[in-house]
Amino acid sequence: MLPLLETRSLCRYFGGLKALEKVDIQVFDGEIFGIIGPNGAGKTTLFNVITGFLEATSGSVLFKGKQITNLAPERIARLGIARTFQNIRLFKHMTVLENVRVGFHIHTKTSILDAFLRSRTFWDDETKTMQRSLDILRRVGLVEQMFYTASSLPYGMQRKLEIARALASDPVLLLLDEPAAGMNPKETADLVEFIRKLNKEGLTIMIIEHDMKVIMNVCHRIAVLNYGVKICEGTPTDVQCNQEVIEAYLGRGRVSFGKSQEGPLEFLPL
């Protein structure tokens, strides 16, 4: 079966620093694919190269079988890949609603002339955008805060808003960069539910996370990066048992891999 997204021998160097070294990853349609690794392992770099924000030093990225290596981020977004950012990049001074509306940009086509003349296209686009934005806000649970300035939201809601905005572009593949960062346990559980729901509706998701509860519970498969190299790929169970992973990555204080080799049983989904 053809993977939805595939990287082949992907390398990204910053001068002498090998941020990504021959990374091969395959993400299949309909799955939730996790990427974990210690800080500085190259996870966000991987996302940045996939989404076109960084040039690949060598290797290739394929989406639906076609080369998308080094395409401009705008084009990659149009192809159906959406993302969130590690340090939230909302449009701070726009309202919640406006943020989501921007997400619809690629699905509307009002030109400046249409804007001047308030043409049929303009009204169609505006109605469509409005309806779908409200829809997404309802799904995410941010309708009440619709007119709030984005930067006035509490942190957890800001993350939700970023996801909502990414959803607005109606992507086929969603890349989440540490979506649970800064969330309390309840918010994290909600997030896990939400991700599952999105996935059931057909969205393929790649997720970078440090919170093991999220990763282990939600991902179908996981890849582990360490110093830019993929050291393991497989189901959550496989990853937990892998010796190299255990050595490289001692978790973030929430879940420890423990000294014993009894790994797998401790981490069954809650």
Place this chain on the structure above:
Amino acid sequence: MFFLQQLINGITQGSMYALMAVGYSIILGVVGLVTFVHGEVIVYGAFAGFYALLISRGNAFLALLSGFAASWVLGTVIDRICYRPFREAARETALIATIGLSIALRSSAQVIFGTQQKFMPDMFGNRFLAFGEVRITYTQLFVLSTVMFLCILLQQLVTNTKFGVALRAVSMDKKAAALLGVDVNRAVLLGNALACGLGGISGVLLGMYYNAIHPLMGAAMAMKAFTSTVFGGLGSIAGAAIGGFLLGIFENFGVALLSSGYRDIFTFLILVIVLLLRPSGIMGRKGAEL
């Protein structure tokens, strides 16, 4: 040997641009901002040198010193008004502040110094060395040697003194430098003042070389400094210097082949071409931009 002559002219001219660009890129590194006010710093230094020449009846060194001192002082003022207050703020704010200040300074220059250009007499009475058909005037030698001397001095300062290390630390990471005990505010203040002082000297040299200074020449000089820095590659002070020399050479050849009215247009063209083809400049890493 037309070529050689133009080369010499170009290198001399370029040396002044190099000095301007070096000051400019020091500010870029140490303060972390693109400044719009460097042109005015050059102008004020030039006029300070002019008056010093007038008063001292032709003492070139005093002129240089005055230019340096005046611009140094101006640099400290700039730091207090435009850089210090906005250290934590959005970048645009400091930028706008430098624009506001440069507007005020530019017009003040016109008020203080009048709207006409001032003539600076040739320091060395038009004497020159001749090698066949090629001439190097004493003024050219003076300019070149001054710039060389300053570059070497600067190099020593940056690599071998505590102050130089502080400057480099601050230009790399202000917070880390602060944590390591560097007085960042002071370092920025002094670094900026030093860079402005260099700008002032370049202003005086400009006056000596062209025999004229004009209160409104700041904008053109700022463009030269900026273009040189971009040309040579950002993040590299040596690059800025090289960019300055190259700019001088190219400009000179262009002007010699076309006409002097096009001098500034030439600079602009070079800027546009560099931005189109290789924005990271000659010595910049590929992809490294501001």
Place this chain on the structure above:
Amino acid sequence: MGRFWEKFPWFMLVLLVSVPLWLRNEYFLRVAVVVVLYALLASSLNVINGYSGLFNIGHAAFYCVGAYTAAILSKKFGLSFWLLLPLSGTASALLSFLLGFPTLRLRGIYFAMTTLGFSEIIRLVVLNWTSLTRGPMGIPGIPFPSFLGWQLRSNVHFYYVILATTALMVFLTGRVLNSRVGRAWIAIREDEMAAKAMGIEVFKYRLLNLAFGAFWAGVAGCFYAFFASFISPDSFTLDEGFSILAMVILGGQGTLVGPILGATLLTVLSEIFRGIAQYRLIIFGIAILLTVHLRPQGIAGNVVFSWRRDNLLSSKRAPLLAEGADYHVTPS
């Protein structure tokens, strides 16, 4: 506070339309024309500086090109004023592509510095291309425009023309801002990376933004040419661009009202202190410094350009800000 600023434009419009009725003095009427002209210029600059994350210091270039296009085409081919308004605007817009193409793909600061050089270059070209522009001697004798057989020559006539033009510009700008295009512009201003991730072609939209702002500056130039009947490179120096910039910053970037306010204030002040004209720009420069230190968002600015951005997160009044924000949310 926000309520006040929402209604303010209408109040201003009514006031402005009624001006010739109660302002009978020819000198004051002339000042009024100049005020509205600068309101147009400042607004056109504001589109660029306030809505797309760009910073243009050399706006005089577009103003200049518009004026010279109008003057030359009018004198050489006798084209009518009304035709020349959009033509001059188009000329400036085309020129803006020249400026934007090499610079808008890069970080904003390249653009900003380049506009400085660009402004001077345009002026130098105009100054030196004597066969086309008569260089420093300028172009005199630009005829008065005519409208349905009527010749427009009095200040009142010109006043209504410029008022209508400016009102049109503000109207259209408002419409653009409240649309997909405007949202894209603001998104680019807020966070370029995120905008790209949303599929917004940043480069194209910046070009469009620049062209739109340049267009109206060109229109303003055309008006100026016909109003003053004589233009020369001296009217389009860097200082001119700086003045317009000061108006935008003082009045408040990123709002529709701000630049108009700034233009009014600074133009009127310039007229009052005509005697000390050489200090004008010094005062403008200081005004910018004061604005940046005391109220960075300008007089009418919303908190967009406030430098303590984190205030919004920590402020207890945060939710209220959304209501008062000068933002164009289409009511559902």
